[in-house]
Each structure stands twice: as C-alpha cells, then as structure tokens.
Amino acid sequence: MFIDIFIVIARYRGRFLGILTVITLISLGIALLWPKTYMSTAKYVQYDSSVSGSLGGLISSFTNLPSGGEKVNTEQSTIILRSRTMLDTVIEEFDLASVYEKEIQEELRLKLEENTIIEEIREAGIGFNPIVSVSVSVLDRDPQRAKEMVEFYLEELDDRMVEINQRNAQRILTAYEARYQQNLTDLETATQELVDFQKTYGILEPQTQTAALIGNAAQVKAQMTALDVEIGVAQSLLSASSGEVTELLERKRQLEKTYNSLIVDPVNATRSPDEVFTDATLDVFPALEDMPTLAAEYLRLFREATVQQEIYKVLLPQYEQQKMMVMESNSGLELIDQPNLPTYKEKPKRAFIVIAGFFFGLFAAFFSVSFADFIRKGKQGEQSEAYQKYQELMSVFQKS
CATH class of the missing domain: 3.30.1890.10 (FepE-like)
Known part of the structure; x- marks a missing residue:
C-alpha cells in the first residue's frame, strides 16, 4: 500500500513538488503580508x-x-x-x-x-x-x-x-x-x-418633691396636734374671749390652711411649715392629691425626651459617617x-501559517497525483468501471 503511494508520487514527482512548493510559498506570502x-x-x-x-x-x-x-x-x-x-x-x-x-x-x-x-x-x-x-x-x-x-x-x-x-x-x-x-x-x-x-408645675424630681411634700405635711399635722392640746389647756384655764385663746385659734387656722394647701392646693413646699403660705407661693409645687397624675405625665414627657435624645445619639454618627x-x-x-x-x-503566528500551508500543500499535491494516476489507469482500462462512472459524471456536468 505504502509502496504504491510512493510509486505514484515518484511517477508524478514534478507535479507533486510543484503543487507543494506553490501552496507553501502562498502560505508564506500570506504570513508575511498579513497585517500585524x-x-x-x-x-x-x-x-x-x-x-x-x-x-x-x-x-x-x-x-x-x-x-x-x-x-x-x-x-x-x-x-x-x-x-x-x-x-x-x-x-x-x-x-x-x-x-x-x-x-x-x-x-x-x-x-x-x-x-x-x-x-x-x-x-x-x-x-x-x-x-x-x-x-x-x-x-x-x-x-x-x-x-x-x-x-x-x-x-x-x-x-x-x-x-x-x-x-x-x-x-x-x-x-x-x-x-x-x-x-x-x-x-x-x-x-x-x-x-x-x-x-x-415646677416639677423637676417627682420622687424627691413628693417626699418633701409628705414630710412638710407631716410636720404641719404634728404642729396642729400639739396646738390642739395647747388650746384645750388654755380654754380650761382662761375664758374663750381671752387674747391668748384667740391667738392660739388663729395659729390653728393658719396651720389648717397650710395643711389643706399641701394636700389640695399648690404651695411652696421648700419653705418651713412655720412660715405663712401666701398666694404668691402657690404655683411652685403641686398638691399631693395631684402628684400621681402629674408625675405620670412628667415621666411620659421625660421618657419621650430621653428616647429622642438616644435616637439622636445613634443617628448623628451614622449621618455624619454617611x-x-x-x-x-x-x-x-x-x-x-x-x-x-x-x-x-x-x-499573525507566521510559523503556524507556513506549517499549515505546507501540510495543506501535501494533501493537495497527493490528491492531485492520485487523481492523475486514476485517469491514467482508466484510460489504460485498469479501472474501467470506476473510470466509466467518472466519465458519466463529467458528461452530466457538461450537459448542465
């Protein structure tokens, strides 16, 4: 088989080398002319x-x-x-x-x-x-x-x-x-x-102020109790119209006013219970009976302010950082x-182009000499059947 191939190549060596050389040179030209x-x-x-x-x-x-x-x-x-x-x-x-x-x-x-x-x-x-x-x-x-x-x-x-x-x-x-x-x-x-x-309402510390109000009210109540005893003794020894009894009764009236103001009306709880509570001092501290409601309202407002302050502490750094x-x-x-x-x-990869052209030239040259040998054998009758089919095919193409 291989010997037959070499015989064919040797018989048509001129054609084989010519085709191989031409195609290789063309590929070399393409490689050289291809834009870089x-x-x-x-x-x-x-x-x-x-x-x-x-x-x-x-x-x-x-x-x-x-x-x-x-x-x-x-x-x-x-x-x-x-x-x-x-x-x-x-x-x-x-x-x-x-x-x-x-x-x-x-x-x-x-x-x-x-x-x-x-x-x-x-x-x-x-x-x-x-x-x-x-x-x-x-x-x-x-x-x-x-x-x-x-x-x-x-x-x-x-x-x-x-x-x-x-x-x-x-x-x-x-x-x-x-x-x-x-x-x-x-x-x-x-x-x-x-x-x-x-x-x-003058509220700054509900718990402290309430304790102060209760303490003052207790002191006033104690003074009222002691004064009741003193009035009873004076009335037993003196007439009801005497000046001393009248003075004691006036003091009791003032203490009752003070006590009622502590419980019901606003008073200045920072003053001593012995002082007289005037109308000018009635707007600083609330009455004890109002303390629960006012304390709750104060705590709500204080909580809201505190919450907003904490939100501010969180948002400000984030805002500045952003x-x-x-x-x-x-x-x-x-x-x-x-x-x-x-x-x-x-x-381009010029070496690859030239090598590819060389191998394509080998294929084209071998195909050409194989076809030429096929025609030669057909004319000599060695491949009559295949050659007849080839002639028939060519005649069809010529007619069309």
Whole structure:
C-alpha cells in the first residue's frame, strides 16, 4: 500500500513538488503580508479603600444600622466592561468605524468584542470562587492605540463605578438625612413640652418633691396636734374671749390652711411649715392629691425626651459617617500591571501559517497525483468501471 503511494508520487514527482512548493510559498506570502496585530494588557484588583471604612464598621457594630451603601464588586466590574454602553463609548472615542471599515453599529460591537479580551482570575478551589484579579487586553494594528484603548477602558470603568457607588451612598444618605431631620424636630418638640410642663408645675424630681411634700405635711399635722392640746389647756384655764385663746385659734387656722394647701392646693413646699403660705407661693409645687397624675405625665414627657435624645445619639454618627462615604466614594480599583506599549506582534503566528500551508500543500499535491494516476489507469482500462462512472459524471456536468 505504502509502496504504491510512493510509486505514484515518484511517477508524478514534478507535479507533486510543484503543487507543494506553490501552496507553501502562498502560505508564506500570506504570513508575511498579513497585517500585524499588537496586544496591550493591564491587570487590576479591587480593594475597599474607603478612609471611613473602619469607622463605618465600628459604628455599625454599635448601632446595627447599614452604612456606606451597596458597592460595585469585581464581578460587576466585568459586567460593566462587557456592557453595550461601554462598547459604544469606546467605538465613539476612537472612531472605530473608520478603523474597522464598518458602518453598522452591531458589526462594530462584534468586532470590538473580538479584539477585547477580559480574563477573570479566580481563587483556586472547587466550585464557584471569587475573582482575585481581572486582566483587560485589546488587540489592534496600532500598538499605541491598543495601549490607549486599554487605558480608556480602565478610566471609564473607574468613573462608572464611582458614579454608581456614589449614587448608592447618596440614596442611603438621603434616608438618614430625612430621619435625622425628623429626629431634630421630635427632640425639639419633646424638650419644649417638658420645659413647658416644668414651668407650669415646677416639677423637676417627682420622687424627691413628693417626699418633701409628705414630710412638710407631716410636720404641719404634728404642729396642729400639739396646738390642739395647747388650746384645750388654755380654754380650761382662761375664758374663750381671752387674747391668748384667740391667738392660739388663729395659729390653728393658719396651720389648717397650710395643711389643706399641701394636700389640695399648690404651695411652696421648700419653705418651713412655720412660715405663712401666701398666694404668691402657690404655683411652685403641686398638691399631693395631684402628684400621681402629674408625675405620670412628667415621666411620659421625660421618657419621650430621653428616647429622642438616644435616637439622636445613634443617628448623628451614622449621618455624619454617611456624608463622608458620599464624599469619599471611589471604585477601589488598583492596577497591578499598567497598560503596556507592545513592541512585538501578537498576530499573525507566521510559523503556524507556513506549517499549515505546507501540510495543506501535501494533501493537495497527493490528491492531485492520485487523481492523475486514476485517469491514467482508466484510460489504460485498469479501472474501467470506476473510470466509466467518472466519465458519466463529467458528461452530466457538461450537459448542465
């Protein structure tokens, strides 16, 4: 079998070598004339480079409130790079319609996608692992333009990531700001209501003031009891119209007025029970019978003011920190490899083209000499049946 093949090649060696040489030379010419294509590459990673990141984490650990806002991660950055908007921006920036000699936008996008290589480097392991770094490469006939296109890709990516991050942070800031302003209003209202209540009823410490009122009332009651004994003794020794009895009765009347004022009417409980309680002192402390209701109202107002104050303590740091996050919004991109200016072509692979042409030439030359040998044998009648079918086929093509 192999001997027959070599015999055929030897018989038609001129044709065989001619075809092989021509095709090999054609492939060599193609390899030499094929336009050179250069590739520029850059590689980046993403970090959380926010200055207030640690502060935000500390505040969030105490408040359990979200801070910062959703940021574009590395996975999403590759989506932005491959987006139609990004492709259209690059096409317009570098006038790729004239470079690629195409007018249809869809064809331009497909061509740019072919010339843009985005490679994701992931952590080693089984399953879906996070991206460690991303490399962006651009193929172009002009090495300088390839470098500039990679730089433009990265600049646009950074700008769009900053824009999205800032918009997300601003959305959270708006929510915090609305709640913070509401808290300021509520705190001012609660504080003013508490101040007005204290101005009206003079309550600062319900428990302490109630104890003081009860103590004063007890002292007044004790003095009244002692005075009753003294009046009884005086009336038994003196006439009812005597000056001493009249004076004792007047003192008793004043003490009863004082006692009733402590129980029913507001009085100045800070004064000694021996002092005379005048109308000018009746608006400082409430009566004992009003204390439960007033104390409950005071505690409610005090609680509301305290709650609003605690809310303020929580919201203010978060609000201020969120404003910092908006001002410091960034992409977090860090370049590991800067875009390079290629000095050696990426394509074409001339050796591969020549080798492929050589093997194709072998195939074409062998097919040609095999066919020539088939015709020779047919004319000599060695393959009459196959040769007749060949002649019949050729006649059909000639008629058509």
